[in-house]
Amino acid sequence: MKIKRSNAYSKMTLYVVAAVFIALILLPSFASNNVMERLTVLFIYIIMAAMWNTLAGFGGLISIGQQLFFGLGAYATIRITNMGISPFVALLAAACLVGLLSWPISTFMLRLKAGEFAIGMWVLASIGHLLVNLDPLIQGETGISLIALNQYTIGNRRLLIYFAALVSMSGLLLGLFYLLRSKAGIAMQAIRDNEEAADSIGVDAEKVKKWFFIFAAFGTALAGALWLAQASSFQPKTYFSVQWTAYMIFMVLVGGLGRFEGAILGALLFFSVETWFAATGVWYLVGLGAVAMLCSLFLPKGIWEAIETRLGITLVPVGYQVTGLIPDSHSKNK
Numbered sequence: 001m002k003i004k005r006s007n008a009y010s011k012m013t014l015y016v017v018a019a020v021f022i023a024l025i026l027l028p029s030f031a032s033n034n035v036m037e038r039l040t041v042l043f044i045y046i047i048m049a050a051m052w053n054t055l056a057g058f059g060g061l062i063s064i065g066q067q068l069f070f071g072l073g074a075y076a077t078i079r080i081t082n083m084g085i086s087p088f089v090a091l092l093a094a095a096c097l098v099g100l101l102s103w104p105i106s107t108f109m110l111r112l113k114a115g116e117f118a119i120g121m122w123v124l125a126s127i128g129h130l131l132v133n134l135d136p137l138i139q140g141e142t143g144i145s146l147i148a149l150n151q152y153t154i155g156n157r158r159l160l161i162y163f164a165a166l167v168s169m170s171g172l173l174l175g176l177f178y179l180l181r182s183k184a185g186i187a188m189q190a191i192r193d194n195e196e197a198a199d200s201i202g203v204d205a206e207k208v209k210k211w212f213f214i215f216a217a218f219g220t221a222l223a224g225a226l227w228l229a230q231a232s233s234f235q236p237k238t239y240f241s242v243q244w245t246a247y248m249i250f251m252v253l254v255g256g257l258g259r260f261e262g263a264i265l266g267a268l269l270f271f272s273v274e275t276w277f278a279a280t281g282v283w284y285l286v287g288l289g290a291v292a293m294l295c296s297l298f299l300p301k302g303i304w305e306a307i308e309t310r311l312g313i314t315l316v317p318v319g320y321q322v323t324g325l326i327p328d329s330h331s332k333n334k
Contacts, residue, residue, distance in 0.1 A: 013315040024166055028159055036162045040230055042271045043165035044223050045251065047172055049263035049270075051219035052248035054176060057258035058185070059212045060192035062114070064245050065121025066220050068128045071239035072098045073221030074228035075132050081148040082137060088160055090148075091168075091229060095222035102217035106210045122242065129240035143235035146228055161229045168226060172219045177260065179215065180318035184208050192258075250288065254295045256302030260316040265304050 028036055048070075055061040076094035081087045105124070112120045133140050149157055179185050187208045190198040195205055228234055247270065255266020273291055277284035299306050308314060 009313050009315055010317050040162050040165045043169040044226050045267040045271055046264055047169050047223040048248050049251035049267040051216045053252045053263040054216045059188050062118045063121040064118050065125035067240050067244040068125035069098055069217045069220040070224035070244045073224030074234050074239045077225040077228050078234050087148040091225040094225045095218050098221035099214050099218035102214050106213040110209050129236055132236045141237050145233045165226050168222050188212050256304030259304045260318055262302050262304040
């Protein structure tokens with residue numbers, strides 16, 4: 001019997017990912033402005049999907065209030081740049097600030113279970129929206145622009161936002177990969193499957209769930225800050241809208257809940273549907289609905305789960321694989 005943490009497919013994936021990353025770094029030298037802007041959006045979608053999958057897929061914490069952190073990430077960026085700090089420094093600072101804020105939030109939110117946690121997060125997001133509206137700087141729902149970006153030319157701004165999104169996506173995915181393969185990651189998945197059993201073997205469930213909650217909050221806040229940089233304007237009702245969490249849920253459930261590859265695949269699919277149908281008005285929503293309905297009917301566990309089950313392909317293994325098991329004598333006799 002052998003226990004492995006990688007396979008031939010995962011080793012090949014490493015080289016492919018490295019090649020794609022290098023290609024994305026070189027892309028701005030010959031790609032059009034529209035391509036760079038669309039790829040920036042894709043990078044943000046991947047971050048959003050991966051962060052929701054961190055909570056729900058690997059931790060069993062279903063949240064419909066992640067727009068709280070998305071909106072706070074954008075709001076904190078506005079506030080920090082208003083202090084005269086560079087907007088690109090503010091992106092990371094805002095995400096760190098929201099990550100710190102999520103620590104006390106996790107203390108009482110993680111006491112709620114299942115549906116209570118989901119609804120509690122939604123209520124908290126609504127409260128956050130109302131509080132941000134009270135800030136005189138934001139001017140209510142009128143909103144405000146990230147005017148600090150005006151110090152850059154349009155070309156330089158687009159390039160910097162592109163690389164900020166690329167580096168953020170790569171860093172968060174890499175961080176999530178190592179987090180899931182760590183003791184905390186194994187413990188979190190054990191808690192997801194059976195919290196009482198995990199507690200019985202010495203897993204500190206509260207501590208582990210807090211770390212995952214904070215990581216997801218940090219990443220979602222960074223996505224919100226990047227979206228602000230890309231869109232340039234901030235309106236509370238837009239950034240604190242539940243549509244952002246709906247997008248995250250769609251991407252993860254279609255791609256594959258609890259699968260590292262699933263969140264990325266779901267983001268790619270969502271991005272493709274949005275790109276194809278965005279100019280068709282309501283047909284865009286029809287396209288999303290059709291994809292969601294087809295997946296729920298024929299691929300209830302997501303596209304990647306079906307691929308993994310039928311073909312036995314795991315590109316990014318985050319657990320342990322046991323090989324070389326010897327069949328017992330009873331199974332041979334049967």
